[in-house]
Amino acid sequence: MERSLLVTGASGSLATELIRQARDDNWRVIAVSRKLRPEDWDKEDLWLQADVSTAAGAEAVFAELARQDLVPDALAHLAGSFLLAGLAQTSEAAYRQCLAANLDSAFFLLRNFVNIRRKAGGGGAAVFVSSVVADIGVAFHEAVAAAKGGLESLVLAAAATHARDQIRINAVRSGLMDSPAAAHILRNERARDLARQQYPLASLISPEEVAQAILYLLSAEQITGQILAVDGGFGAIRPLVTQ
Known part of the structure; x- marks a missing residue:
């Protein structure tokens, strides 16, 4: 039987790869x-x-799905934004936009997804995309760290609430992805090399690997309430520095 996957942030590079793999x-x-x-x-x-x-x-999204008699089996919430700024450099407008894009969107999408799945008898899966900055303090990431930290807490609480409905809710915690969204950070080869040096595996994260992890969590029937790190070891171990 054909399964349906709702993908938000569909114009981004991660979504493009996820959609390719999902098809x-x-x-x-x-x-x-x-x-x-x-x-x-x-x-x-x-x-x-x-x-x-x-x-x-x-x-409005779920109202249109209801109008077309569509009930998605799974949700991959990839919409979001990235803000590289410290407290002093972050305006209230930028802060509010960062939380709306990353945390508010996750809350509202998940609420609607859970409601439609419960009406359908339960079951289904949702996966969100977090960031290593939610778990480790990284300078000049205050707003996005707050948003992604809230997202991870939302995932855990909702997974606990809706396990009884057989709705699985997880997240992928990604390191810095080598994608157009990070072009302002990876602006030249020196910047790319400095970024790689922060990762024990000495490489940036590819959208292909993050997409694979998302699809795995969407299909893994006994996994819920988990934050799967796809970060080249950034969150768990330190690179070996040699002279």
Whole structure:
């Protein structure tokens, strides 16, 4: 039986890779993005334009799904934003936007997803994307660290609440991904080399590996309430420094 996967942040590089892998794994994709549907989008899959950082935006997505009699089996919430700034450099507007994009969107999407799955009799899975900065203090990441830390706590609490509904809720905690979203950090080869040196495996994280981890958690029937680190060892061990 065909499974359906709701993917938010669908215009990003991680979503592009996840959608490719999901299709290869026989998922039907329901994509959500603030951007218009691409010209080359597979018309067999649904594309919805919406801003899910608000309660109204998230509810509009699920209202449209209900109108089309669609109940997604799984949710991969990839929408979010990255803010490289310390306390002194972060305006209230930037702070609010960071929390709305990363934490509010997760709360509102998950609330609607859980409701529709419970009405369908339960079951299903949701996976979110967190960051290593939620677990380890990294300078100039205060707002995004607060948002992703809240996201991880949301995942744990919701997984506990809805285990009785057989709804599995997990997250992938990613290191710095080698993607266009990080272009302002990985702006030249020296910057890339300095970034690699922070990781025990001495390499940046690829969207392909993060997508693989997301699909694994979506299908792993006995895993819930987990934060799976895909971070090259950044959160657990230190690189070996030699002279």
